[in-house]
Amino acid sequence: xxxxxxxxxxxxxxxxxxxxxxxxxxxxxxxxxxxxxxxxxxxxxxxxxxxxxxxxxxxxxxxxxxxxxxxxxxxxxxxxxxxxxxxxxxxxxxxxxxxxxxxxxxxxxxxxxxxxxxxxxxxxxxxxxxxxxxxxxxxxxxxxxxxx
Amino acid sequence: xxxxxxxxxxxxxxxxxxxxxxxxxxxxxxxxxxxxxxxxxxx
Numbered sequence: 001x002x003x004x005x006x007x008x009x010x011x012x013x014x015x016x017x018x019x020x021x022x023x024x025x026x027x028x029x030x031x032x033x034x035x036x037x038x039x040x041x042x043x044x045x046x047x048x049x050x051x052x053x054x055x056x057x058x059x060x061x062x063x064x065x066x067x068x069x070x071x072x073x074x075x076x077x078x079x080x081x082x083x084x085x086x087x088x089x090x091x092x093x094x095x096x097x098x099x100x101x102x103x104x105x106x107x108x109x110x111x112x113x114x115x116x117x118x119x120x121x122x123x124x125x126x127x128x129x130x131x132x133x134x135x136x137x138x139x140x141x142x143x144x145x146x147x148x
Numbered sequence: 149x150x151x152x153x154x155x156x157x158x159x160x161x162x163x164x165x166x167x168x169x170x171x172x173x174x175x176x177x178x179x180x181x182x183x184x185x186x187x188x189x190x191x
Contacts, residue, residue: 036164036177065177086175098172101165107178111158111185115151121167121174128169133149135164135177 005080009066009087015056016064016089022051024070024079029053032065036084036135040067058089097124153182 007020018029026047032039046053058064064087070080088098105117119131161180166173 036175037162063175065175083179084177086177088172096171098174099167099169100174101167101176104176104178108181108183109151109153110183111153111155113152113185115153115180116149119165119167119176123169123171125171127171129167130169132166132168133164134166134175135162136151137162 005068005070005082007066007068007082007085009064009085011058011087011089012054014058014060014089015054016058016066016087018053018055018066018068018085020051020068020082022049025073026071027053028069028071028078029055030067030069031055032067032084033062034065036065036086037137040065060089060091063088096127099123099127099129155184158182158184 005020005023007018010017010019020027026045028042029044029046030040031043032041043055043057044053055064055066065084066087067084068082069078070082072079090097099121100123102120102122105119109115121129121131123129159182161182163178163180165176167176168174
C-alpha cells in the first residue's frame, strides 16, 4: 500500500516543515524518534489542499522520522502510506553540516536483474561521506550491509 | 550494494541507507519493488 507521495522535511528554526505531493482528502502525520520502522505516533491531521504540515514541537539535534497515512473521505481504511522521511533539526549557525541525500534511487527491479543503486548525497563542506545499509527487509543472503 | 532478486523475493523490500561523516548523518528510506522477470524473447 506504500505510495510515493514525495514526502520532504525541512528544518525551520525550531520547527520542521513537511511537504508532499497532494494525495487523498486528508492525511495523518506520524512521527518517530526510534527508527524508520517503529515507534510512530500520530502528531496531527491536515485537510490542507497545499499538502503541508508544520511540526512545532521539535527539539534541536534530535533524529525524527515522519510518515503520512493518506485517507479518502467516506472510507475508514487508509488508501496509502508514505515512505519514512528522516531529518535532524539543527540550530542555525552551526559551521559543519552533515551530508544530505539528494535523490532516491530507482525503486523497481526484476527477478534475475542486478540491482546496484547509485546513492546521490552531498556534504555542504565537501567532506568525505561513508554510505551504509541500515536495513534491507526481507533480508537476503545476497544483500550485505556494508559500506561501499 | 549488489542485490540480484530471486523468484521467492517478489514484492516490496524496505531499504534504509545512511550517509554519514563526522558532522552527522542523513537517512534515506524507500521501498524497492521486485517484479517477475520479463518473458520477452531476445533475437
